[in-house]
Amino acid sequence: MTTRFSSVLKSEVETPALCLNADALERNIARMAAFLADKPAGLRPHAKTHKCPTIAWKQLEAGAIGITCAKLGEAEVMARAGIKDILIANQIIGGAKIARLLALASETRVITAVEDAAQAAQLSEAACARGLRLRTIIEVDVGMGRCGVLPGESALALARQIAQLPGLQFEGVMGYEGHAVMVVDPEERRRVAEASMAQLIETAELIRSSGLPVNIVSAGGTGTCEVSGCYPGVTELQCGSYATMDAKYRSVGIDYEPALTLVSTVISVRGSDHAVIDAGVKALSNDFGMPEVISPMGWVVARLSEEHGILERREGGEALHRGDRVELLPSHGCTTINLHDAYTVTRGDWVTALWPIAARGAVR
Ligand SMILES: Cc1ncc(COP(=O)(O)O)c(C=O)c1O
Known part of the structure; x- marks a missing residue:
């Protein structure tokens, strides 16, 4: 409203x-959309920055493929505003949260991140009980040292486990290069971001080579979008701050x-x-x-x-x-x-x- x-x-x-x-906001939104227009990566802007459905809709009208949220509560607000495609780029843990996640998934196209086999099994069981197949991506720690499995074999093992779980749909991987986005020296920032993207893409390729399709490879922040947005194999970016700065x-x-x-x-x-x-x-x-x-x-x-x-x-x-x-x-x-x-x-x-x-x- x-x-x-x-x-x-x-x-x-x-x-x-x-x-x-509003004029500067709209120019920022248009600039990021134009930057990605001729690239394979789509834009799924992070709504944790602006937390405002009006702005999320402007980003979607400018061509964004969906939005990213950090919290389930944010995703619920965005879904209530009619937004239909939401990545929760975070770990959803605990029965109460899983129940809310599935309620949301029954109305909206939601993708959630996972990092652990037991967590995936719990999500699968809850999804089966509701007759749903929950879309999931594996969060890979590409150097930030926050959430996520390590790149390579650990991610592959988890992908195989997810693919066998009836309540889950394995969609791909995400790896946020948050340790790179504010590196002051642009060359160093590029180097750190490229190293992260290399780990993410190698992980996606490893999973593909095992026969599992990897539809989504999600990464990117405002400070590194020129690296991750051009990096071959990245399918979508999660930049948030560019809109308001x-x-x-x-x-x-x-x-x-x-x-x-x-x-x-x-x-x-x-x-x-x-x-x-x-x-x-x-x-x-x-x-x-x-x-x-x-x-x-x-x-x-x-x-x-x-x-x-x-x-x-x-x-x-x-x-x-x-x-x-x-x-x-x-x-x-x-x-x-x-x-x-x-x-x-x-x-x-x-x-x-x-x-x-x-x-x-x-x-x-
Ligand atoms: C998982 C994730 N993706 C993307 C972003 C977007 O970052 P930025 O605001 O730098 O564009 C953040 C920011 O913290 C994040 O945590």
């Missing part, structure tokens, strides 16, 4: 406001447009070098460092408390007064977005809509 405004200026919006420049990705040279900003108000000043805004860690995450002040120039965020952001003036920074607006680029879009109920959507100087961040907080 979208609320429309006709005459609210961005400069008058109540703060803190998580603002989304953030300061961390900008700092490693990724030049998708910063569509997401946080508009705040100065609530306190002391002297000419110290100002406090009405946004702290309850409005701006700092897991990737401090947000960046983009307007006015010449100020930095020194620290954040719950509801306050303490700014320090740098050489050349213009004076701030109580009531002034300060616009910031979140350091990490995904975790900042999760703090807000809605985007204040802007075009030029005007607020044009409020888009609910419907999957905000959907961590279950």
